[in-house]
Amino acid sequence: xxxxxxxxxxxxxxxxxxxxxxxxxxxxxxxxxxxxxxxxxxxxxxxxxxxxxxxxxxxxxxxxxxxxxxxxxxxxxxxxxxxxxxxxxxxxxxxxxxxxxxxxxxxxxxxxxxxx
Amino acid sequence: xxxxxxxxxxxxxxxxxxxxxxxxxxxxxxxxxxxxxxxxxxxxxxxxxxxxxxxxxxxxxxxxxxxxxxxxxxxxxxxxxxxxxxxxxxxxxxxxxxxxxxxxxxxxxx
Numbered sequence: 001x002x003x004x005x006x007x008x009x010x011x012x013x014x015x016x017x018x019x020x021x022x023x024x025x026x027x028x029x030x031x032x033x034x035x036x037x038x039x040x041x042x043x044x045x046x047x048x049x050x051x052x053x054x055x056x057x058x059x060x061x062x063x064x065x066x067x068x069x070x071x072x073x074x075x076x077x078x079x080x081x082x083x084x085x086x087x088x089x090x091x092x093x094x095x096x097x098x099x100x101x102x103x104x105x106x107x108x109x110x111x112x113x114x115x116x
Numbered sequence: 117x118x119x120x121x122x123x124x125x126x127x128x129x130x131x132x133x134x135x136x137x138x139x140x141x142x143x144x145x146x147x148x149x150x151x152x153x154x155x156x157x158x159x160x161x162x163x164x165x166x167x168x169x170x171x172x173x174x175x176x177x178x179x180x181x182x183x184x185x186x187x188x189x190x191x192x193x194x195x196x197x198x199x200x201x202x203x204x205x206x207x208x209x210x211x212x213x214x215x216x217x218x219x220x221x222x223x224x225x226x
Contacts, residue, residue, distance in 0.1 A: 004159075031212055040124070042204060042216040043160070058213065090159055094212055104150065105214065107159030 003027050004108040006091050012114045019078040021111045023091030031094035032074040033105065034058075034066065036087040043090065049074055081115045088112050119143050122205055122217025131226050135192040139205035139217045142186065146207040146215075149181050151190045154202045154219070163203075164190065195224045
């Protein structure tokens with residue numbers, strides 16, 4: 001299994017509070033991703049990173065920010081959590097880079113977030 | 117309209133059946149096509165990967181891509197109860213940013 005650890009695995013929080021999810025990898029891969037998974041929508045890309053301090057927005061980035069200060073860690077922050085952000089969040093890493101980044105991803109186990 | 121459409125099912129088949137899972141897409145830039153399998157409360161895992169049009173076989177699994185029709189398929193032969201999972205199609209133009217289908221829930225009953 002790819003060395004990806006997500007924390008926390010489960011979290012319940014209240015509307016308006018900030019939340020940070022952490023993704024840690026031991027593979028030294030350059031590309032890291034955050035997806036959310038919701039019924040009827042499949043997996044949707046929130047943000048991704050292609051190197052330390054290099055990040056970009058995905059399809060559903062509003063209300064989320066990310067940071068990557070080390071190769072192994074990619075943090076997802078919900079600045080002020082809303083009920084619409086109740087979801088399962090998956091981190092993923094890619095062994096491929098640049099134009100050969102074909103999308104073969106390795107996923108973590110997921111972080112289940114409930115916003116009341 | 118979504119870029120990738122996948123019938124969410126659920127699909128229930130008897131053990132030993134041939135299963136056909138399908139996705140259609142609208143973005144002509146997609147070059148790389150994948151199928152991921154996701155067991156309950158787990159992360160998706162890559163099952164099959166295909167570049168451009170054609171077929172690819174791996175054991176009981178066959179992936180087909182028809183770019184002219186913008187249609188991809190996954191066939192599972194001699195299905196087993198252990199194949200029960202959600203199957204997600206995914207596509208990429210090569211940037212590493214995947215677009216996923218909704219996922220099809222498959223149950224194979226003994």
